[in-house]
Amino acid sequence: MSNEQLKNYFLGALPQTEVEEIELRVIGDESFTETVQLAEDDLLEDFLEAKLTVSENELFEKNYLITAERRDNLRIFAMMKQCAAGLTGEAEHSSLPKDNEVGFFRKISNYFSLMSRPALAFAMLIVIGCVVGILVYQNQTSSEFATLEKKYEQINQRDFSDLGQFKQSSTLILVSGNLRGAPNSGGSGKVSADNLPENTLFRLVLPPENKSVSGYSIKLLKDRKVIFGLNQIRSHDNQFGQEIRLLLPAEVLSKGQYVIELQNQQTNSAPLSYLFVVQ
Amino acid sequence: MKKQILLRQEDFDKLLDWFSADREKAGEEYETVRRGLIRFFLVKGCGDSENLADETISRVTAKISRLDLSQNIKPLAVFYGFARNIYLEQISANGRIEKQLEPEIDLSQQSRQLFSQADEFAAKGRECLKHCLQNLQTSDRQIFVKYYCTETTDRAQSRLNLAKEVNLTLNNLHTKVCRLKLSLRDCIKKCLNQK
Numbered sequence: 001m002s003n004e005q006l007k008n009y010f011l012g013a014l015p016q017t018e019v020e021e022i023e024l025r026v027i028g029d030e031s032f033t034e035t036v037q038l039a040e041d042d043l044l045e046d047f048l049e050a051k052l053t054v055s056e057n058e059l060f061e062k063n064y065l066i067t068a069e070r071r072d073n074l075r076i077f078a079m080m081k082q083c084a085a086g087l088t089g090e091a092e093h094s095s096l097p098k099d100n101e102v103g104f105f106r107k108i109s110n111y112f113s114l115m116s117r118p119a120l121a122f123a124m125l126i127v128i129g130c131v132v133g134i135l136v137y138q139n140q141t142s143s144e145f146a147t148l149e150k151k152y153e154q155i156n157q158r159d160f161s162d163l164g165q166f167k168q169s170s171t172l173i174l175v176s177g178n179l180r181g182a183p184n185s186g187g188s189g190k191v192s193a194d195n196l197p198e199n200t201l202f203r204l205v206l207p208p209e210n211k212s213v214s215g216y217s218i219k220l221l222k223d224r225k226v227i228f229g230l231n232q233i234r235s236h237d238n239q240f241g242q243e244i245r246l247l248l249p250a251e252v253l254s255k256g257q258y259v260i261e262l263q264n265q266q267t268n269s270a271p272l273s274y275l276f277v278v279q
Numbered sequence: 280m281k282k283q284i285l286l287r288q289e290d291f292d293k294l295l296d297w298f299s300a301d302r303e304k305a306g307e308e309y310e311t312v313r314r315g316l317i318r319f320f321l322v323k324g325c326g327d328s329e330n331l332a333d334e335t336i337s338r339v340t341a342k343i344s345r346l347d348l349s350q351n352i353k354p355l356a357v358f359y360g361f362a363r364n365i366y367l368e369q370i371s372a373n374g375r376i377e378k379q380l381e382p383e384i385d386l387s388q389q390s391r392q393l394f395s396q397a398d399e400f401a402a403k404g405r406e407c408l409k410h411c412l413q414n415l416q417t418s419d420r421q422i423f424v425k426y427y428c429t430e431t432t433d434r435a436q437s438r439l440n441l442a443k444e445v446n447l448t449l450n451n452l453h454t455k456v457c458r459l460k461l462s463l464r465d466c467i468k469k470c471l472n473q474k
Binding site: 020023024026027028030033034036037038040041045064066067068069070072073075076077079080081207 | 312314315316318319321322323324325326355356358359362363370373402404405408423427434453454457460461463464467468
């Protein structure tokens with residue numbers, strides 16, 4: 001039973017005969033159940049990291065998040081992942097051996113054994129050539145990137161205190177990935193590409209314990225590629241705590257899955273991820 | 280959803296006979312089937328998996344006189360059929376309850392309500408998670424943290440590296456983390472219920 005089949009099982013995308021085969025094995029075989037649970041974990045991670053396709057995302061919300069237990073599990077799982085990310089420093093200082101602890105002489109000997117093989121040395125030359133090519137390409141694109149950042153920075157320099165001024169814009173309120181799947185969440189985090197106004201206001205809800213007012217930076221990612229980033233953003237009060245307000249023009253939003261990564265540079269806390277889909 | 284089922288001793292005896300003529304073996308088989316049903320309901324995302332497994336066994340027992348047990352019908356297949364029906368009833372009942380509870384409010388109000396619920400849940404949940412993580416052994420906590428903190432694009436490769444670091448096969452690492460996660464989840468749920 002492949003991981004892909006099990007993923008499709010949870011997404012409700014398998015024929016009935018295969019569903020029955022899996023479920024009968026779950027009842028009869030304890031070790032198989034662990035395999036199934038691992039596939040479920042992978043699916044949850046893919047969802048939280050916005051690695052599902054648009055159609056998989058729809059199936060996930062329609063067929064997977066159908067019980068309160070699963071929605072609670074998703075939230076707990078997201079918290080576990082976020083907390084694990086916050087504890088990385090602790091793990092890094094652990095007694096577990098690290099990759100960079102491989103001996104110096106071992107590295108030297110590996111290097112020379114590599115150079116003594118002509119085919120590998122030739123392959124290294126090709127790799128070096130590719131790296132140079134990428135650097136040249138990046139140099140060209142970085143100037144376009146800077147222009148974009150400057151433009152969006154200007155748009156977001158306005159005063160966002162009065163929400164009344166954004167009546168002409170569409171508004172999307174987003175909760176960080178660790179809070180997704182809350183009851184009645186269906187429909188949030190989606191915008192239609194056909195009806196996008198000139199600008200869309202994104203309101204990113206901050207955790208209740210949040211105290212910082214300024215020093216936020218955001219990155220907008222599509223398919224794990226950074227589209228642009230902004231610094232020195234401040235938070236705004238709302239009825240329940242604080243939120244970040246961000247204005248994105250329609251030209252930057254094409255169909256696909258997006259993640260807004262938000263970090264407070266002053267507190268250096270773990271980044272929060274806000275997911276949304278343009279359909 | 281739950282129906283009151285009155286079980287007769289003769290039906291229960293018949294069920295055990297169906298499992299095995301030997302009562303001890305029949306008892307073991309009964310427990311095996313029950314555990315399997317609990318796993319089924321867990322995988323289907325049902326919260327009350329133990330009660331639903333017992334409900335399934337009760338319904339099969341109540342209807343055992345009407346089942347044709349003479350042929351090579353596997354008990355698992357019969358229990359599965361009943362379990363699936365109970366799952367479908369559960370889903371449709373929950374759907375009805377959620378629909379009844381759905382308030383008729385505008386979208387912005389609904390969003391705010393969602394945020395306040397979610398924020399409250401997250402704040403309590405984080406406290407519980409910290410508490411539960413501290414209950415783990417240090418080595419287990421470190422494995423858990425490294426396993427779920429893979430910000431790389433290649434999740435599979437980073438987990439393979441971790442398995443090498445801790446001298447486990449990849450399968451054993453997955454199993455270990457899966458069990459850690461389940462114990463953490465149970466701990467968090469208990470903690471949330473107490474708050």
